[in-house]
Amino acid sequence: MKKQLIKTFLLFGLVLLNNFGVAQTSNDASLSENAPTDKPHSIKNSEQLKRYEELIEPYVQQAKASLPDAKEKYLNGLKDGQAFFLTTRIYDANGNYEQIFVRVTNWGDSNITGTIANELNTVKNYSYGQLIKFPENAVLDWLITNPDGTEDGNYVGKFLDSLNASNNDQHNRYEMQGHSISVALPDDWLFTSLSGGAAFKAQSNCSGKEFCNNIVFTFIGNSTNSTEEEFGRMLVSQLPRQFQKYELHNQSDTTVNNIKYRVIDYSVVQPDGNYNSTSLIKSYKQRVVIINYTAKAKKKKSYKEDRDLFFSVIETIEIEE
Helix, strand or coil: CCHHHHHHHHHHCCCCCCCCCCCCCCCCCCCCCCCCCCCCCCCCCHHHHHHHHHHHHHHHHHHHHHHHHHHHHHHHCCCCCCEEEEEEEEECCCCCEEEEEEEEEEECCCEEEEEECCCCCCCCCCCCCCEEEEEHHHCCEEEEECCCCCEEECHHHHHHHHHHHHHHHCCEEEEECCCCEEEEECCCEEEEEECCEEEEEECCCCCCCCCCEEEEEEEEECCCCCCHHHHHHHHHHHHHHHCCCEEEEEEEEEEECCEEEEEEEEEEEECCEEEEEEEEEEECCCEEEEEEEEEECECCECHHHHHHHHHHHHCCCEECC
């Protein structure tokens, strides 16, 4: 399960219901610090969705075939330190869905009640910790976490983890010394160490020293415990001082791999052309990480494609506090 889940469960726990007439069992164990970390799988279009469904179908069937035994384990009572989760989907009014973990609190003959056990990225009419009810036939996967960090079940999750690992093997992974952060990028990106962070420059479609795309990581001390929003306001206030012509497009929050970032989108006009930029800001107790992506505007290519590439890189980032 995700590292942020571990910390959140340790801090807050979960709501348990008493519903007479429905089978229930204690399921409030904290997750082990050694529990595996699940990586969300990014889907950006209908073709990817179709391929995704085809890939996970055999593992969904394995999970469904073994679900009766898993249900029996739950109803008979979990062992000390075990926690039980089911995977299902929730939808919004537009038909968008998100695949979620649910910590089970009640399991009847055909209906299940539980609390959403992960932060949400797409479906905004639900929230972490919310109590939901869904039919047993909507279960896609099941998972029992053990106190030693091992897992039972999680057929779909383990497959997606192996898929992510395979994808990462095709990229260069850089460890930023002293900052407990690593990131994987395509092979045609070059790494440059900076005094206050690190920079990556794309080499594809570039000639000589011509600017193409780059990603810059900056690490700043945070002795005042400032929030992402406060640092975002500081960044925006610097734009008119740095650029004569600029346009601010967006200030909002987003969550990637259960990490909340403040997002600033803007464009600037330079003597050699127009540039689009996106900055992500993450605040920690002792430091702030600012990740800035810049791409030169192209006549036949929208910035959205570049921005999507940037966020796919962000999905590979691992940060340890």
